[in-house]
Amino acid sequence: MKFQKIKFMRIAVLFVVLVTFFTVSSRGNNIYTAKKDSTEKSIFAKGLDQYKLQKARHHFIVGEYQQAIAVYDELLLNNPKNPLVNYRLGECYYQTKKYDLAKKYFENALPNAEELEPEFYKTYALVQHRIGNFDEAIANMEKYKAKINPKKEKEIAEADKIIENLKFGKSLVEKPVDVDIKNMGSAINSAYPDYGPSVTADEKTIIFTSRRPDTKGGDVDPYDGLYYEDIYISEWDEENNQWKTAVPIPGKINTEAHDAALSISPDGNIIYVYKNFGENGSGEIYYSKKSSSGRWSAPKPLDKPINTSYWESSASLTANGKKLYFVSERKGGKGMGDIWVSERISKHEWGEPVNLGAPINTEFDEKMVFIHPDGNVLFFCSDGHKSVGGYDIYMSVLDTSGKWSEPINLGYPINTTDDDVNFVLSKDNKRAYYSGYRKNSLGSKDIYVIDVSRHPQISKIEDLTLEISGNILSSETGEKLPGKIYVYDDHDKVLDVVEIKNPEQLFVLKLRKGKKFTLKIKSSGYKTSEEIIDVPFGETKNKVSRNFIMKR
Structure with missing residues (x-):
């Protein structure tokens, strides 16, 4: 399923972004981009390239990753080694799940990573994780954590959680389940x-x-x-x-x-x-x-x-x-x-x-x-x-x-x-x-x-229930009867109703082990039959056959 809830926010978000852009651009500072997306003179001279850099970042913010990629590609034509553009392209490809491409652009930016924001190491760690490089992911997440302001406790806690998950994930990959x-x-x-x-x-x-x-x-x-x-x-x-x-x-x-x-x-x-x-x-x-x-x-x-x-x-x-x-x-x-x-x-x-x-x-x-x-x-x-x-x-x-x-x-x-x-x-x-x-x-x-x-774990699920199958029979003739079986818990609450329309068809009841059930069996022309079934938790059988006999 494509989760579309973000899309309905995009119009509003884009409006806010555009309003913010036009209201603050005269001051030379755009809060919707990283600092170096708008003010770092060593990245681009002021003019068309800087505008494109901001435009691409706006596309990214509202989730228009393909449009952002197109603009960043234009920028790379004249600046193929630019660390910021390579980093931003890597972010886009991470969001679009093209992790090998994301890794390529992050590696292009890596020699100048210290010029970039600390989040570079965080996203690079996430890219390495998606590819399955757990050790590299942990190392980069540690670098990111080391650069976080000690006062930002929330960011530090998030980094710790990611590192813990990376170590846990690595342990599971090293011990695959038999499927x-x-x-x-x-x-x-x-x-x-x-x-x-x-x-x-x-x-x-x-x-x-x-x-x-x-x-x-x-x-x-x-x-x-x-x-x-x-x-x-x-x-x-x-x-x-x-x-x-x-x-x-x-x-x-x-x-x-x-x-x-x-x-x-x-x-x-x-x-x-x-x-x-x-x-x-x-x-x-x-x-x-x-x-x-x-x-x-x-x-x-x-x-x-x-x-x-x-x-x-x-x-x-x-x-x-x-x-x-x-x-x-x-x-x-x-x-x-x-x-x-x-x-x-x-x-x-x-x-x-x-x-x-x-x-x-x-x-x-x-x-x-x-x-x-x-x-x-x-x-x-x-x-x-x-x-x-x-x-x-x-x-x-x-x-x-x-x-x-x-x-x-x-x-x-x-x-x-x-x-x-x-x-x-x-x-x-x-x-x-x-x-x-x-x-x-x-x-x-x-x-x-x-x-x-x-x-x-999944192979043990059947041990949790007892399956009872059989027929509803007449006490007089042994004839198979249609009917209904009502299953009640020990609080007299109906848990299930099994209807047998074709008498030749076996009914099937699944009862949880470790519980007591009351069954009420009804068939037209016969008295209601009631039986109490106690299924012990330690019951070793998973399937049993049982017929219910009806009297007039």
């Missing part, structure tokens, strides 16, 4: 950015976001030079045992603006979409429903209290449809984006969201959330916990008291030195779907499938 990461190939991926995968519980349908030329309208976003986002879909081909070639999702989801996939519901009937064209410019969560013809409805925004005037993104629905986990920057959070959960009150109404709090949310930014089909394991992305890269993917388990465990970093190579944001796990815990920049990509960010069956 197999495979590119999903040309049926799914293209030469353009493909990301944000989500699959149905049966893994027969995958949706994702792409920025390829056949997106609706075919227009390019002027801010980053890439095609606008659209949502694509692919179905599993049973006959050939492979994914069909992905196509723009049929129906009314895609528009000529950005349309990004957040998730598809486990049953494949609802898609959550991210859009950002509200009156206040805040991102919101929309939903679209699948018709009987397989086409998708025009997305509608989720009502309050899910969407607010603040930024909302990333949504994941539990398998029973009763809880929605999502990310929001609303008031009451711990930091920037936080993870919240809301319980369904009725078909079209959600309850007041609850912040998951510590240890999930941090004072920094949580950006993605995925709730496992069993409802007990959460995967999320954050830059507030110790990481390999910037944003890493973490896992947390809900204990029997209803508290989330301390997040576990999924480790390298799932997490890399880049920002790793998207991750969904299959129902059987064997495969994960994920997007990222890797050496074997088809040209840009691609979607991958990961064999996580040997992952030290």
Whole structure:
């Protein structure tokens, strides 16, 4: 998903920048550029080059990196060794994730780095980090820290956090987890950015976001030079045992603006979409429903209290449809984006969201959330916990008291030195779907499938639940019956309702170990049957067969 919240600030920011430029330029000092971008006579003589230097910096400030690069390239034609311009170009390429180019320009500026601002070493350290050069990154961050004014405690604390993260990331890279990461190939991926995968519980349908030329309208976003986002879909081909070639999702989801996939519901009937064209410019969560013809409805925004005037993104629905986990920057959070959960009150109404709090949310930014089909394991992305890269993917388990465990970093190579944001796990815990920049990509960010069956933490998820399967039977004839099974916790709260429409079909219940449940089984023409099932925490079995007998 392309996070567009910054774009709606750009007009206002650009206005402020231009007003400031014209009001203070007569005094020869522009607060939106570094000192040497405007006043250092040894860099450029006053005149056209200095104006270009300021113009490029303005482009950078408002996020127009391509425009800034174009101006800096002009300046380098006559001054190829100029340290400031090389440094600024390196910054631009860092922001556009072209880290090898960023490194090149930082190295060009390095011989004269002492002439530049201390932040040169900080950004150079971040570039080295993205490339995977941890030792060089740590050394440059130490140089930056040494140049910080001792009174600037906030900057020193930030540098210490980055150094700590670099050391932690290095330790994870040196001890990779046992997983197999495979590119999903040309049926799914293209030469353009493909990301944000989500699959149905049966893994027969995958949706994702792409920025390829056949997106609706075919227009390019002027801010980053890439095609606008659209949502694509692919179905599993049973006959050939492979994914069909992905196509723009049929129906009314895609528009000529950005349309990004957040998730598809486990049953494949609802898609959550991210859009950002509200009156206040805040991102919101929309939903679209699948018709009987397989086409998708025009997305509608989720009502309050899910969407607010603040930024909302990333949504994941539990398998029973009763809880929605999502990310929001609303008031009451711990930091920037936080993870919240809301319980369904009725078909079209959600309850007041609850912040998951510590240890999930941090004072920094949580950006993605995925709730496992069993409802007990959460995967999320954050830059507030110790990481390999910037944003890493973490896992947390809900204990029997209803508290989330301390997040576990999924480790390298799932997490890399880049920002790793998207991750969904299959129902059987064997495969994960994920997007990222890797050496074997088809040209840009691609979607991958990961064999996580040997992952030290993920492989143990199935030990948390007991799966009970069977039939509802008549006591008189042994006939298989349709019906419903209501699952209650020890506070008489309904946790799940399993409906058996086809009597030949086995019901499947997933019960958390370490808890006691009451089951109420109902079938038309029969008395309600009630059973108490106590699943001990130390239960070694993960699957059992059980039939429920109904009497008239």
